Amino acid sequence: MAGAAPYSDERAREIIAAHMGLEGPALPILHALQAEFGCVPESAVREMASALNISRAEMHGVVTFYHDFHSSPHGRHTLKICRAESCQSMGAEKQANEFLARNKLEWHQTTPDGSLTVEPVYCLGLCAHSPAALYDNEPIGMVDAETLDGLVEEAKGK
Amino acid sequence: MTKIYIPLDMAAVAMGADRLAAAVAKEAAARGLDVEIVRNGSRGMLWLEPLIEVETPAGRVGYGPAKVKDVASLFESGFLTGGAHPLNIGVVDEHPWMKRQNRVTFVRCGVIDPLSVADYEAHGGFAGLKRAFEMGAPAVVEEVTKSGLRGRGGAGFPTGIKWKTVADCAPGQKYVVVNADEGDSGTFADRMIMEGDPLSLIEGMIICGYAIGGSKGYVYLRSEYPVVAKVFQAAIEKAREAGWLGRNIKGSGFDFDMELRIGAGAYVCGEETSLLESLEGKRGIVRAKPPLPAHVGLFGKPTVVNNVLSMATVPMILEKGAKHYADLGVGRSRGTMPLQIAGNVKYGGLFETDFGIPLGEIVNDIAGGTRTGRPVKAVQVGGPLGAYLPVSLFDLPFDYEAFAAKDSLIGHGGLVIFDDTVDMVWMARFGMEFCAIESCGKCTPCRIGSTRGVETIDKIRNGQDVEKNIELLKDLCHTMKFGSLCALGGFAPYPVESALRHFPEDFRKPALEAAE
Ligand SMILES: Cc1cc2nc3c(=O)[nH]c(=O)nc-3n(C[C@H](O)[C@H](O)[C@H](O)COP(=O)(O)O)c2cc1C
Ligand code: SF4
Ligand code: FES
Numbered sequence: 260m261a262g263a264a265p266y267s268d269e270r271a272r273e274i275i276a277a278h279m280g281l282e283g284p285a286l287p288i289l290h291a292l293q294a295e296f297g298c299v300p301e302s303a304v305r306e307m308a309s310a311l312n313i314s315r316a317e318m319h320g321v322v323t324f325y326h327d328f329h330s331s332p333h334g335r336h337t338l339k340i341c342r343a344e345s346c347q348s349m350g351a352e353k354q355a356n357e358f359l360a361r362n363k364l365e366w367h368q369t370t371p372d373g374s375l376t377v378e379p380v381y382c383l384g385l386c387a388h389s390p391a392a393l394y395d396n397e398p399i400g401m402v403d404a405e406t407l408d409g410l411v412e413e414a415k416g417k
Numbered sequence: 418m419t420k421i422y423i424p425l426d427m428a429a430v431a432m433g434a435d436r437l438a439a440a441v442a443k444e445a446a447a448r449g450l451d452v453e454i455v456r457n458g459s460r461g462m463l464w465l466e467p468l469i470e471v472e473t474p475a476g477r478v479g480y481g482p483a484k485v486k487d488v489a490s491l492f493e494s495g496f497l498t499g500g501a502h503p504l505n506i507g508v509v510d511e512h513p514w515m516k517r518q519n520r521v522t523f524v525r526c527g528v529i530d531p532l533s534v535a536d537y538e539a540h541g542g543f544a545g546l547k548r549a550f551e552m553g554a555p556a557v558v559e560e561v562t563k564s565g566l567r568g569r570g571g572a573g574f575p576t577g578i579k580w581k582t583v584a585d586c587a588p589g590q591k592y593v594v595v596n597a598d599e600g601d602s603g604t605f606a607d608r609m610i611m612e613g614d615p616l617s618l619i620e621g622m623i624i625c626g627y628a629i630g631g632s633k634g635y636v637y638l639r640s641e642y643p644v645v646a647k648v649f650q651a652a653i654e655k656a657r658e659a660g661w662l663g664r665n666i667k668g669s670g671f672d673f674d675m676e677l678r679i680g681a682g683a684y685v686c687g688e689e690t691s692l693l694e695s696l697e698g699k700r701g702i703v704r705a706k707p708p709l710p711a712h713v714g715l716f717g718k719p720t721v722v723n724n725v726l727s728m729a730t731v732p733m734i735l736e737k738g739a740k741h742y743a744d745l746g747v748g749r750s751r752g753t754m755p756l757q758i759a760g761n762v763k764y765g766g767l768f769e770t771d772f773g774i775p776l777g778e779i780v781n782d783i784a785g786g787t788r789t790g791r792p793v794k795a796v797q798v799g800g801p802l803g804a805y806l807p808v809s810l811f812d813l814p815f816d817y818e819a820f821a822a823k824d825s826l827i828g829h830g831g832l833v834i835f836d837d838t839v840d841m842v843w844m845a846r847f848g849m850e851f852c853a854i855e856s857c858g859k860c861t862p863c864r865i866g867s868t869r870g871v872e873t874i875d876k877i878r879n880g881q882d883v884e885k886n887i888e889l890l891k892d893l894c895h896t897m898k899f900g901s902l903c904a905l906g907g908f909a910p911y912p913v914e915s916a917l918r919h920f921p922e923d924f925r926k927p928a929l930e931a932a933e
Pocket of ligand 2: 685703855856857858859860861863864901902903904905906907
């Protein structure tokens with residue numbers, strides 16, 4: 260995943276400025292900030308509030324409303340495991356719980372070495388191939404325990 | 418040179434299509450064979466993905482599901498000329514599953530190169546827009562109204578009436594917004610169009626812009642679809658290069674351009690007013706209606722908000738005429754419905770058919786029953802807010818009104834099939850939990866009710882005052898249904914109440930030890 264760059268106010272301001280020509284630029288800016296820094300830190304929220312001319316509280320409300328944005332960096336890789344109905348019909352809930360237990364993780368947590376964050380997701384549109392997962396931006400259909408464990412190893416490697 | 422088709426569709430990719438395409442290219446090069454690999458959309462036979470198709474004089478012959486390990490044997494068996502192989506399914510257009518369909522919205526999906534404007538035009542693309550320009554804006558609105566097209570995003574509101582409302586607003590800035598949030602479990606039709614025939618969506622948006630007098634469009638796509646974002650962005654650029662977007666489109670004097678915007682993982686942003694708030698850069702909190710988005714929409718301007726499928730069907734309606742479309746279907750459900758067949762299923766995929774087909778025929782016949790081979794117990798139709806239907810309702814015809822009469826909904830046309838191992842109390846609990854996670858928080862019945870719902874169902878699962886808590890749960894559902902501002906809280910009772918009604922025995926099992 261991207262997002263390794265250390266945070267700087269100056270760079271944040273550049274990213275914000277690059278999007279100010281858009282109508283309703285907040286979401287595109289937030290996506291760009293997170294792509295650059297791996298998260299949207301509080302300082303970036305302050306920069307955005309001032310650029311968009313809204314209160315910091317309001318800006319904070321926007322960032323925290325969306326599941327995708329987070330204020331501190333996640334692991335270097337992200338594994339999203341689907342737990343919506345279709346995937347549940349193929350045993351996703353049990354499989355995910357066992358996977359989390361095997362790795363001593365809970366939803367939204369990162370492995371101690373910082374390599375992998377595990378997130379729940381509610382449908383990836385891969386429901387004819389349930390259960391499904393998304394590793395960084397790579398979709399995986401009919402995922403099984405072996406594949407999930409393989410991803411933990413793969414994440415450690417890079 | 419032989420043309421080989423390998424889908425770029427996210428589901429095909431999830432089953433290894435990218436690796437397969439690379440392996441086929443490598444093997445062909447090693448053998449010195451002259452091939453062209455086209456990355457197409459999916460034909461919708463998802464259980465066969467990745468499905469390779471080879472162009473032969475007899476038609477496009479399919480091989481699937483093909484894995485990298487099959488590549489060498491495919492070449493050896495002469496698949497470039499349609500040779501015999503265990504994966505050979507024959508000419509794809511002749512496959513019984515394809516032949517039973519009536520492909521209208523999906524007629525080009527999987528057939529053409531989605532990123533070739535020339536291929537799109539060769540298959541009827543932009544004919545609808547050209548006719549629209551000839552007819553003039555008011556006639557276009559009239560044509561869409563006459564077709565009987567109802568919004569495919571769930572509510573089934575007539576598309577033509579929505580367009581007329583916006584067209585009738587005073588001239589000035591107006592917007593075309595496409596809802597590509599597709600958050601419902603068991604749905605993937607929007608995704609498939611955006612990957613397999615993206616120009617049809619773009620053409621639909623231009624037609625809409627022309628009809629209502631708006632020059633700017635937005636597509637709001639969920640962030641869970643990274644592959645789609647890449648393909649669709651490329652399609653926008655191709656359309657712009659070819660002069661179908663921008664100023665004075667093809668000398669018509671009409672200007673229209675569009676942007677792709679990515680959501681940020683909030684289900685409620687599929688609700689149209691919440692989507693508009695999100696596009697404006699705010700929290701995705703539902704607005705009270707009225708005013709309707711048609712009057713006061715994006716940035717306070719009149720706005721059409723349509724689902725991907727509604728918009729992508731419009732070009733065909735303009736091309737072939739309203740009557741052609743209206744003649745399909747039953748009752749007030751005109752045209753076709755792209756069914757999305759998913760879950761514990763043998764033949765999962767996208768099956769487009771006229772309205773009116775019985776539910777049981779879809780599940781047992783078209784879908785072939787469950788993948789696990791066990792008996793079907795329940796089918797959830799219409800996403801996480803849809804009802805669970807038992808086998809005893811399999812006579813129900815697929816049509817908006819017939820489903821409503823059974824306290825259920827068609828929604829976006831997704832069907833999720835469950836075998837007899839499913840625990841309906843757990844699914845009811847999940848329905849409430851999902852609502853609690855995704856609630857925008859604006860109104861109490863939804864925000865608090867869903868959390869109380871989870872607690873109450875947990876008590877039932879623990880065998881605690883079961884009958885009393887079932888009554889409480891019903892009461893909660895009633896409050897949510899009638900007290901919520903939008904359909905997230907308002908429809909969350911559907912899965913719960915239907916589970917209670919059709920699978921009462923599941924709620925009265927001996928106390929479960931804390932499962933999971
Ligand atoms: C919680 C919620 C989620 C929704 N999600 C979607 C969605 O993902 N896609 C969609 O097209 N409509 C969705 N809708 C329906 C939209 O509010 C709206 O009715 C639709 O986009 C209108 O387009 P149509 O007339 O073409 O169907 C949702 C509604 C609610 C209440
Ligand atoms: S029903 Fe739920 S999602 Fe809809 S407006 Fe109320 S709190 Fe928000
Ligand atoms: S429910 Fe898991 S991919 Fe759709």
